[in-house]
Amino acid sequence: MAVIDTLGLPNTTGRRPLIVAQVVDALGTGLFLPFAVVYFHAAKGIPLTTVGLMLSAGALLSLPAGPLGGRLIDRIGPRGVLVASNLIRVLTFTAYVFTDTPWQLVLLVTATMWGDSLFRPAVFALVAQVADDGHRARWYAMDRSLRNAGIGAGGLVGSTLVGWGGTSGYTAVVALNAVSFLAAAGLVATWRRTAVPRPAGAAGAAGPVVPAGDGVPAGDAPEQRRGGYREVLADRAFLGVLATVWVFALCDLALTVLLSAYVIEARGLPAWQPGMLFAINTVMVVLAQTALARAVERYRRPAVLQVAAVLWMVSFALFAAVPGEYAGPALGVLVLGMVVFTVAELLQAPTSSALIVGMAAGHLRGRYLGLEELMWSLAKVLAPTVFTWLLARGAGLPWLALGVCCLVAVVLLRRLHRVLPAHVQRETVDA
Template sequence: MPVQSLVPRLPPAAWRILGADALSAVGTGLTLPFLMVYLHTVCGFAVEVAGSVLATFGLVSLVGNPLGGWLSDRCGPQRPLVAGLALSALGTAGWAVVSQPWHAFTAATIAALGISVCWPAQSALLASVVETHQRTSVFSVGHMTLNMGLGTGALIAALLVDPRQLGTFTLLYLLDAVTFLAAAGIVALGAPLSGAGSTRGPQEGAALRDRQSGYRHVVRDGVLVLLWLITALLVTAGFAQFHIAIPIVAVEAGVPAHRLGMIFAVNTIGVVVFQLVALRMVRSRRRTRVAMILAVLWAMCWCIVILAVRLPPGPLVLATLLTASAVFALGEVLLAPTLPALVNDIAPERLRGRYNGAHTLAYTVGFVVGPLLSASALGNGETVLLLVGLTSVCLATVPLIYVLERRLNPAVNLTPGRLAGSDISDDDPNVSTPAR
């Protein structure tokens, strides 16, 4: 199957946003793997101080995510996205001149605020510049290009960085700042990005009432609250653990440190390779059923890691962890076409920013709670107990997803795809989407 046949047709505005995001992801890939090393080894901060600096990202994001959603509804998502990217550039550049702990906390606060505002604003903007039937595609492609950018940045950094030379780290953080500024320019310059399905006319009164109620309207939406809970649980037991639990198991099993990169490379390559294939495979299927498969695959991943714990040290442990990483990637590619797209399909146009802000907050909560739980378990030598718990949490989301399915409008839950008895695909501009 030709690769170009897998790439969905999206409007130029969507590709412009995705391109900017991929560029900033290259910069993030340059620096993210080395931040702890930079703070502890190069800057000379104690591990506890460096860890506290990293924790600042999660704490600031608890404020930044709702703020980004609110700003997106107040003045449109394009302006908060540009402002967030500019703030991210400022904070990232600040890492290059860190010499005292308060410098690091200041840089972390500014960068975290910018990034946490960007996320809901970008999701709202992407959802608004495409037609309803294209949202599944645009979020899937966005997840793929994000991973491509992160992987590319990590490869470049591996060639440039030298832990013995401060100058190489300074270069990385300045390059990261430049990518954020370039992304801001791409989003800000050129034709204004306007929504394809914005709400006007008769709904203006409802828009005013909803804006006045703000997040109170959002938290009263039972479907969104259930989506939020499912997302928070999956992130806590999934994304938040992947870069913690698997490396710990690998190190305890005697896997050489330089082999750890292979585990993460398999995941990144898997996402890039499988994402567009998964997008085609989930067409015309219920998003909730796809999300159930995601939860089961992540549970399988942790079961495979448990197997690795039980194996004697040797090459078989690495092979088992590589398999677990690939299985995790298979589940990961099913997330973008389901939960983020659902959030934007149930969101009123006038509250799209707040809905995305709330949903993004579920990721932030998961990334804050997840490491705390794993640190407690691993610190007490309860590796297997942690892995069993992660497996159980993933499986526990399956009945919750089924409850969500019962509460969703079937037309909203169905992933756009080929119409029955027709050769028209969901990318065809003449296809109409069933009304909710």
């Protein structure tokens, strides 16, 4: 246990099938994610502009999925919603193989994005149920590390299949993705939590955790209390947190939506550099996420998020200062900016999720997480249009806008530091 604690890993006894399900899910996602646009263009013969419209339409039509999923989580429990999200994607990815009609693909893409939007809050709610006291941030950190590793490995396998099989390789990638979702759904659906001994020194460690209800600890099953989104929206502190979630989602999306276009188009640098920057980000997340989550768990969460926002501001300033006319120095600045960017990401992701779960009453937890997902979905809809519009008007404008957004987040988090109860800002950490 000492080594596990040093690495920042949570106690996984009795919960390993859930971890395997996450890895399988991430491998499948990694198989398809790098080829999402190319698949519809190369394998289905659809023009790239039409593919872009399909994906944008799907993103817009899936906006209600997060809030609806939150309501379902509170009514039936997170595990049922998690299984349903995987089964939806089993059906859609299987159907991709058998149709090349654009309007049918729009429906399938929309359904897939609904499954994606149901998945995230369901996972976070399930983790909130099964995690030991004070270790939710560690679980979120481990989940993120495993997902990045799985997506990276899946991407390598997918690249091999596409390079080896051409169009047939694309079909194999889609079929394997459907199989991965089916396997993940089966693992979660059949898992039954047995009594799990708490680690020595854990808060309230008087004996094993006894499962109840939906295979989760007693008292953590969905509470049969009335409440709805009106009650959630009356939580003014949470509305402030939602604003920071939206800002941080834009910051995170800058990596996938903005950085490559900025490096290659706006600065005229070699096309291989963005790939190397993505690799640095992935390796850092896989190797450092859990250890850093453990290192900061003693600090108040709003303060940790403030540090993340400031570090993102520093990284954006570095990106904006990249000298396009000098490839060598430019690469050095980009690498430094990516390291700082990734540290900010490592601090923000598990901390923000743990903060939201800590704020939510048990019977409203799904709704809180559903609104968090809605903020991410809105950012995904807006980011491509806003980032490209700003980039066309000045290479540094997107980074300046993101920096201003982070400054607003710092101010909001300062207020939250004053108004949130101590137990929300920092869970009791095991000795």
